[in-house]
Amino acid sequence: MDSYSPFVHRIKKLELLDSDDFAYAESLIKSEIIVDAGRFIIDAGNLQKQIFFVLSGWAVKYKTLENGNRQIVNFVLPGDIIGMFSPIFQYSEHTVESISTMKLGCFPADQLVSTFRDAPRLALVLAWMAGQDERILEEQIVRIGRRRSAKRMAHLLIELYRRLRICGYTREQAIILPVNQLLLSDALGLSHIHTHRVFRELENHQLVERLPGRLILQNLAMLSALADFDESYLEPTSLRKASLAL
């Protein structure tokens, strides 16, 4: 299945899986579905029966507050897995909602455990992906807790760019994202109005540009410098193999 390329890109740098592993992985996928923008893929408080591999498209993972505000916890991009912990928890704490058309590979949540038993190398890769997710959450905490709005925004945009990059997207100095200012503000913990002003500032410095429905990073070098971006937390070769008896 060619559409698995984001995963292939992401994983091949680990130099861990052979073609048998890939075959096994593909056999796990029982079906693929197409989802429109604006659909709930995981809904907070619900039992989740599927795990989804994101083959294409974007989503956001967020929590909604008592007062209706929301905070986006992370973006979900091609090559990510949605609901990896769902076999373990009775219900989800957050909501995952598509922000573009998506193609998802599904497999039943109750087979994750057997995968861990039967395909240890594959399990290891899944655990590594969960660990990367956790690193990204931690960086989001730092970003929101200790960076001022302009750096905060620049930092997030670069993270998204790098993550797409790793999965084989964004050839040129560009990210193409269906992200509007509301989404950005909910991810950054800012009001949408301030988000707009900050974004405008980046635009005025020719760092970013915006076309209808998409967002381009024009000057990645300057943006990275502005954001003090240190990519180590996204390192696609960070898997530790030496100590693993496989």
Add this chain to the structure above:
Amino acid sequence: MDSYSPFVHRIKKLELLDSDDFAYAESLIKSEIIVDAGRFIIDAGNLQKQIFFVLSGWAVKYKTLENGNRQIVNFVLPGDIIGMFSPIFQYSEHTVESISTMKLGCFPADQLVSTFRDAPRLALVLAWMAGQDERILEEQIVRIGRRRSAKRMAHLLIELYRRLRICGYTREQAIILPVNQLLLSDALGLSHIHTHRVFRELENHQLVERLPGRLILQNLAMLSALADFDESYLEPTSLRKASLAL
């Protein structure tokens, strides 16, 4: 070993492990160490050879910025595991530093994988703990991104109380924590001066109290109401068993 009680408390509600499992778990611990306050347990950028079970004492997990500021990502309490992902990653992205004397149970990072193979129920519990960690990180993002200082602080304090509670601590309406204002401010993403003002405000309303080196929650009900605290993300019985073939 009696000192494992925080883990026993935390896990027994899952009603998953039998005494064999517990015996196996204890056999994994090769040694215990005592660590003073102010020591690095995990240092960012280093290879990590051990996984630690926190038997007593407190630590903070944080990242340091270019400008020297830091952001605490999570508190580490008895019943938590430090470095669960270390067998998987070459080096750590964050630092874990003790903030009180701690007792830690150690086991070699390279045995985690074999544990997953040989003790599936145990592995499941570990995965559940990793999932809880992730939920807590997500809540920290929401707290910092979308709550104003007073609610933010109240929310964090209650989280800490609840987490201790689950592990068998804090009988009375009280938390006892070696947390000073600097630590709090680095966890909340506030300046230490503002943290002081906010804390004082809570004190004036008789919600919290402070004795040298420790911090007491006096009126948990009002504090919870103020913080809009919803404990579901800490639910100690959230494990999903039905679909697990074990």
Add this chain to the structure above:
DNA sequence: CGGAGTTTTGACCTATCTCAAATGTTGTGG
């Protein structure tokens, strides 16, 4: 007693928020 770390204070500054309204944009049905 001295020094390091922590807490407290006050004054002032500014980043960010809120409110409210105008302006654009996009997709839909007639």
Add this chain to the structure above:
DNA sequence: CCACAACATTTGAGATAGGTCAAAACTCCG
């Protein structure tokens, strides 16, 4: 192909939460 609704962006003005600076006071140890 227009008109309208729904949604997204933009603007300005005024309010405020929270930051910064600098210094004093307190606490804890050795």
